[in-house]
Amino acid sequence: MKLNILGCYSATPRTFTNPTSQVLEINNHLFLIDCGEGTQVQLRRHKIKFNRIKHIFISHLHGDHFFGLVGLISTMRLLTRETELHIYAPKGLKEVITLQMKLANSWTNFDLIFHELTSEFSELIFEDKKVEVYTIPLNHRVYTNGFLFKEKPGERKLDMNAVLNANIDIAYYRKLKQGADVINNDGKIINNEAVTFAPDKPKSYAFCSDTAYKEDIVPIIKNVDVLYHESTFLEQHAHLAPKTKHSTAKEAGSIAKQANVGKLLLGHYSTRYDDLNLFKTEAQTLFKNVELADDGKVFEF
Amino acid sequence: MKLNILGCYSATPRTFTNPTSQVLEINNHLFLIDCGEGTQVQLRRHKIKFNRIKHIFISHLHGDHFFGLVGLISTMRLLTRETELHIYAPKGLKEVITLQMKLANSWTNFDLIFHELTSEFSELIFEDKKVEVYTIPLNHRVYTNGFLFKEKPGERKLDMNAVLNANIDIAYYRKLKQGADVINNDGKIINNEAVTFAPDKPKSYAFCSDTAYKEDIVPIIKNVDVLYHESTFLEQHAHLAPKTKHSTAKEAGSIAKQANVGKLLLGHYSTRYDDLNLFKTEAQTLFKNVELADDGKVFEF
Numbered sequence: 001m002k003l004n005i006l007g008c009y010s011a012t013p014r015t016f017t018n019p020t021s022q023v024l025e026i027n028n029h030l031f032l033i034d035c036g037e038g039t040q041v042q043l044r045r046h047k048i049k050f051n052r053i054k055h056i057f058i059s060h061l062h063g064d065h066f067f068g069l070v071g072l073i074s075t076m077r078l079l080t081r082e083t084e085l086h087i088y089a090p091k092g093l094k095e096v097i098t099l100q101m102k103l104a105n106s107w108t109n110f111d112l113i114f115h116e117l118t119s120e121f122s123e124l125i126f127e128d129k130k131v132e133v134y135t136i137p138l139n140h141r142v143y144t145n146g147f148l149f150k151e152k153p154g155e156r157k158l159d160m161n162a163v164l165n166a167n168i169d170i171a172y173y174r175k176l177k178q179g180a181d182v183i184n185n186d187g188k189i190i191n192n193e194a195v196t197f198a199p200d201k202p203k204s205y206a207f208c209s210d211t212a213y214k215e216d217i218v219p220i221i222k223n224v225d226v227l228y229h230e231s232t233f234l235e236q237h238a239h240l241a242p243k244t245k246h247s248t249a250k251e252a253g254s255i256a257k258q259a260n261v262g263k264l265l266l267g268h269y270s271t272r273y274d275d276l277n278l279f280k281t282e283a284q285t286l287f288k289n290v291e292l293a294d295d296g297k298v299f300e301f
Numbered sequence: 302m303k304l305n306i307l308g309c310y311s312a313t314p315r316t317f318t319n320p321t322s323q324v325l326e327i328n329n330h331l332f333l334i335d336c337g338e339g340t341q342v343q344l345r346r347h348k349i350k351f352n353r354i355k356h357i358f359i360s361h362l363h364g365d366h367f368f369g370l371v372g373l374i375s376t377m378r379l380l381t382r383e384t385e386l387h388i389y390a391p392k393g394l395k396e397v398i399t400l401q402m403k404l405a406n407s408w409t410n411f412d413l414i415f416h417e418l419t420s421e422f423s424e425l426i427f428e429d430k431k432v433e434v435y436t437i438p439l440n441h442r443v444y445t446n447g448f449l450f451k452e453k454p455g456e457r458k459l460d461m462n463a464v465l466n467a468n469i470d471i472a473y474y475r476k477l478k479q480g481a482d483v484i485n486n487d488g489k490i491i492n493n494e495a496v497t498f499a500p501d502k503p504k505s506y507a508f509c510s511d512t513a514y515k516e517d518i519v520p521i522i523k524n525v526d527v528l529y530h531e532s533t534f535l536e537q538h539a540h541l542a543p544k545t546k547h548s549t550a551k552e553a554g555s556i557a558k559q560a561n562v563g564k565l566l567l568g569h570y571s572t573r574y575d576d577l578n579l580f581k582t583e584a585q586t587l588f589k590n591v592e593l594a595d596d597g598k599v600f601e602f
Contacts, residue, residue, distance in 0.1 A: 012376040013342050037372040038339055041314050061404040063375040067368075071338040074364040075313040092404040099400065103362040103393040105443055142406055 001026045001151075001203045002300045003226070006042035008267035008293040010210075010232050010246075011064055013037050018295050019064035020268060022228075023048055024205060026149055027130040032056045033147060033207050039068035040075050042295070050076055051083060055126060057133070058089035059209060060144035066093065070100050077108045084111035088125050088133075090143045091116040117145055122220050130154075136220050138211035140245045146208035148221060154199035162195040203301065206261075209268045212242060213251040218258045226301055227261040228293065230268035231279050237270070249279040253286035263301065267293035302327045302452075302504045303601045304527070307343035309568035309594040311511075311533050311547075312365055314338050319596050320365035321569060323529075324349055325506060327450055328431040333357045334448060334508050340369035341376050343596070351377055352384060356427060358434070359390035360510060361445035367394065371401050378409045385412035389426050389434075391444045392417040418446055423521050431455075437521050439512035441546045447509035449522060455500035463496040504602065507562075510569045513543060514552040519559045527602055528562040529594065531569035532580050538571070554584035554591065564602070568594035 002025040007018025019036025023046070030052045032039075043050060050072070058066050066089070076085065085108075087093065094114040101107055115125060117135060126133035129152070136146030155177040163176070168190060172182040181192050206221040209230035221227055232246035241248050247255075249266055256264035264287055266279050273279075276292050283290045291299070303326040308319025320337025324347070331353045333340075344351060351373070359367050367390070377386065386409075388394065395415040402408055416426060418436060427434035430453070437447035456478040464477070469491060473483040482493050507522040510531035522528055533547035542549050548556075550567060557565035565588055567580050574580075577593050584591045592600070 011379055013339070013372070015342060015345050037369070038314070038342065041316060041339065044316050061401075062407070063372055063401070063405060067372045067375075068338070071314070071364055071368045074368075078312055090404075096397075096401055096404065100362075100364070100397055103391075103397065103443070104364060106363070142404070 001205060001225075002298060003205065003228075003265075004046050004048065005267070005293045005295060005297045005299075006039055006046065007036050007295050008269070009295070010268045010270050012271070013064075014271065016295075017271065018042055019067075020059075020209060021068065022207070023053070024149055024207075026203070026205070027151060029055065029131060031133070031149065034059055034065040034209075035067075035069040035072060036064045037067040037071075040072045043072075045296075050079060051081060053085070054083060055086045055088070057147050057207075058087065058093060059138070059146060059207070060140060060142050061090055061092055061096075062142065062210070065210075069093075070097055073097065073108065073112065074104075074106065076110070077106060081108070081110045084113060086113045086115060086126075088115045088117060088147075090145070091118050118143075122148075134220070136206060136208060136217050138208060138217070139214045140210045140212065144210060146206060146211070146217070148204065148206045148224070150204045151202035153202050156192070156196040156199055159195050159197055166190050166195050168195065208255075210246060212245040213247050213255070215255070215258065218255065221255075221259045221261065223260050223262075225262040226265060226299070227256055227259065227263070228265040228267055229255055231266040231283065232268050232270050234273060234278055235282055237272075249282040250286060253283035253290065256283070256287040256290075262289065264290045265293045265299065266290060302506060302526075303599060304506065304529075304566075305347050305349065306568070306594045306596060306598045306600075307340055307347065308337050308596050309570070310596070311569045311571050313572070314365075315572065317596075318572065319343055320368075321360075321510060322369065323508070323594075324354070325450055325508075327504070327506070328452060330356065330432060332434075332450065335360055335366045335510075336368075336370040336373060337365045338368040338372075341373045344373075346597075351380060352382060354386070355384060356387045356389070356434075358448050358508075359388065359394060360439070360447060360508070361441060361443050362391055362393055362397075363443065363511070366511075370394075371398055374398065374409065374413065375405075375407065377411070378407060382409070382411045385414060387414045387416060387427075389416045389418060389448075391446070392419050419444075423449075435521070437507060437509060437518050439509060439518070440515045441511045441513065445511060447507060447512065447518070449505065449507045449525070451505045452503035454503050457493070457497040457500055460496050460498055467491050467496055469496065509556075511547060513546040514548050514556070516556070516559065519556065522556075522560045522562065524561050524563075526563040527566060527600070528557055528560065528564070529566040529568060530556055532567040532584065533569050533571050535574060535579055536583055538573075550580040550583040551587060554587035557584070557588040557591075563590065565591045566594045566600065567591060
């Protein structure tokens, strides 16, 4: 998995910082998560091909998380895209996008498929052979979801030397990969683990922005490898967090600890702060493995 | 008058070029003309204070001319603006903007006043003591207006030495500024031109983008000091101009010549070209005083 941070600052685009957008590469998918103004330029800067993006996930309908979407779709149209595009977003976004296409008399040549979200409970919204995506209901000023991206467990890998030594017919290889014990050409039961390796541990990533501190999400994101959790405020402005329904760095640290995640990424910083390191320091009072997201950073895990 | 080019390329924002937006400074007004994606960041780069913009003119509802507007309005809201904002734009824009504010539950604290345009004829849409703004109906794939900005003739200036020598009562100064002859303290008629200077010649600027070649605009923009006329294509792609309802550089030159303008500014270049100088060369086959607009350029006239 590879995570490209295109933008991770709150509120408004500025000369050197961008509102929320990131691209998660997982099992050959390029999932775009949120799409603030300027995202299409950030995609160009990161040399990410627009055509490889087939699924876009929008957390909520505040401008700093979706104002770049209509422009990205328009550009895809100008680039004569033909591949269908799926958009997972709160109800209402379809109306915003189609109204603007209607006024411009500019319909896309490709299928634009909206999956409008309304549920207050975590739900499976995407699935293929290798990946699942679930919503994570958050607590913000408008209807908001985070997203949980999970690889499915892979197949076991054949230890070819052991398989050949054990005199197993090729017809049984499929069963071996699925974890079954098999009978060899001599009629002997071969224990699966003796001739296969365990699959790679499936990876998982949770994106949680924007949200007030919400312990209810802990069971949903339990044990994820990486958690991106918003941290709009430092402790000195902790009183603003409940009012604006955002979180502090320390609250992000608390959620990470309770959910026993592998790594915590902080982001969605208020633009009032100059020194991002304070976010890390404050989160680390509760949870050690913290990294700071920043525009242009790429995380591989 | 001062013209800040924030963006002057067609179609899509790219890493180093921006879609259409410009700021005209005229008689203490800052008029924003068009507002492609990223305009708010370009305003910051140019150190133009958002609060000084009170009137925004949108030519048409293609994305590269207005996708940055909703984000700019949102940012003005976050900056706790209180001054009212007037938006002159084709019918439909109000619905786009208000729908997005409704979904975000983020209404502005300042008055947002839409002047929706529908007329097919040139009309006066703004006027104060010193400036008038008229629409210039253009010919594009959707309903489109250019805009003509005109200073009103100023008052004559007193030649104070001559006024004092002529023994004129201070009560008549106002009349002198308005151009009238007056009677002095000795009962003698004083010829206005003997004691006043002519006012500065009123300046005018016409913005014409996007449009196919349209001679009907010539009487409207006759003798303007500066004409910004789109030139999407070079001659080698002239066949694309009528189809897409854009103009070539040469067509822009022809309009400038017929309208007897002071200076022609070219812009709205297709991003397929690397060498902008060819636009100038081709326009100059018909009209000499041509300059190339480019992002970040400032013209004073």
